[in-house]
Amino acid sequence: MQAQQVDVKLAGERAALSILIVDDEQGICDFLERALSKHYSVVDVASCTAQAEALRSKRLYDLLIVDINMPGQSGIDWVQNFDHNMPGVEVIFMTGFAELDNAVAAVRLGAQDFILKPFRLEQMLGAVARCFANLRLSRANYVYQQRLSHQDNNSAMIGGSAAILAINALITRVANTRSSVLIEGETGTGKELVASALHQHSARTGPFVPVNCAAIAPNLIESELFGHVKGAFTNAGKARQGLFSYADGGTLFLDEISEMPLALQGKLLRVLEESKIRPLGTDREKAVDVRIIAASNKSLAELVDKQLFRADLYYRLNILPIVLPPLRDRPEDIALLCEHFCRQLSAELALPSSRLSANDLIHLQDYSWPGNVRELRNLLERSMLLNCTPADLLQPQATQQQGSYPLNWPLNKVQQQHIEQVLSACSGNKSQAARQLGITRKTLDRKRHAMTDSLDLNTH
Structure with a gap:
């Protein structure tokens, strides 16, 4: 009875938690589903590990209640294949056989409890309550550890494509210079990410100060950058330092510099040439040691041609140009970006990290990404909060339907295409591809060999 009281006391707090029951005994599944549904918002059941795996591919569960002895794959073998690097997925094993080996295996897999059948409802409710108490602690600890380990993750671009490797190498090479950098993309x-990485890899001890030029009213931007003295303009009741002064000894990042008024561009050029600023309302100058990194989502060269941006300032900023490719031009980086963002978001949201299947990656790689990396991160965050796959949230018309096949294709050709797409999404890793396909590595090799033989026969 005490276990029931613990459960009810915490029921409101755990209303959104989800449970998956896996047992080939339908009576056990029905009994537990009825009992646990009174306290938890999601209680699903599966009669075998294959059904359970299908459910897990669509939903992230907080607790798995798994029978050990089932036809086909045992509960222990099924759980053993999980990725246990994600935070807080609790497991309770059930069995009708009091075997020591099973108990030892369950403990090694990190099971919270090992319950013998038949059991009392209070016994199961108590075990579930302990699981969720442990879950809160493990997730809190995971969040803390992840925040520590990822607090410096913004020091480089994520990806393994040739373009990103070249950009990371360039960041390392030019970080310690005082030369101005112009980032376009x-x-x-990720323009601010690159600017921040340049600052972090430099020896500059001052702060990194980002400024969005498009977000400041044209009549205020000069005061924001250079500061002003008391009485410089209406409502200037006291002197104020500008952002150049705050960034002294560090880096000033001028984002969307294309939106800077032409009149102010000349004053910025003078600062770049003389390393001195003049606050609004005074003739006195102040020396500053500030490195300028500028960024634009428009081509400054084209704006210069249209006389919308000063040519002399453009050439002064463009000493070290860095052009960032759109995400659609580097789909091979999407898997690494997803892995990075899922870990990051898991720590921020205190939720289990999403598991992306090969099919998910195919859809993500086939999407055009008008919002680029920021859109990808937002999509992953939304999918974690809604507990669905990222591919489910993509606009259908925005993909190229890479996974669709003509209706007149033979089945073996469709299978070949799907296997090769999964292999590509797994970067050629056959073991990973086999796991995603739900077959063994040996079966994968056999199928690919058979398909190659079939192609050879068709060409003769």
Whole structure:
């Protein structure tokens, strides 16, 4: 009875938690589903590990209640294949056989409890309550550890494509220079990330100060950058330092510099040439040691041609140009980006990290990503909060339907295409591809060999 009281006391707090029951005994599944559904918002059941795996591919569960002895794959073998690097997935094993080997195996897999059948409802409710108490602690600890380990993750671009490797190498090479840098790229490609990495890899001890030029009213931007003295303009009741002064000894990042008024561009050029600023309302100058990194989602060269941006300032900023590619031009980086963002979001949201299947990656790689990396991160965050796959949230018309096949294709050709797409999504890793396909590595090799033989026969 005490276990029931613990459960009811915490029921409101755990209302959103989810449970998956896996047992080939339908009576046990029905009994537990009825009992646990009174306290938890999601209680699903599966009669075998194959059904359970299908459910797990669509939902992230907080607790698995698994029978050990089932036809086909045992509960222990099924759980053993999980990725236990994600935070807080609790397991309770059930069995009708009091075998020591099973108990030892369950403990090694990190099971919270090992319950013998038949059991009392209070016994199961108590075990579930302990699981969720442990879950809260493990997730809190996971969040803390992940925040520590990822607090410096913004020091480089994520990806293994040739373009990103070249950009990371360039960041390392030019970080310690005082030369100005101009970063160009579409919205969401990571311009501020690169600017921050340049600062972090430098020896500059001052702060990194980001400024969005498009977000400051044109009549206020000069005061924001250079500061002002008391009485410099209406409502200037006291002197104020500008962002150049705050960034002294560090780096000033001028994002969306294309939106800077032409009149102010000349004053910025003078600062770049003389390393001195003049606050608004005074003739006195102040020396500053600030490295300028500018960024734009528009081509400054084209704006210069249209006389919308000063040519002399453009050439002064463009000493070290860095052009960031859009995400659609580097789909091979999407898997690494997803892995990085899922870990990061898991720590921020205190939720289990999403598991992306090979099919999910195919859809993500086939999407055009108008919002680039920022859109990808937002999509992953939304999918974790809604407990669905990222591919489910993509606009159907925005993909190229890479996974669709003509209706007149023979089945073996469709199978070949799917296997090769999964292999590609797994970067050629056959073991990983086999796991995603639900077959053994040996079966994968046999199928690919058979398909190759079939192609050879068809060409003769």
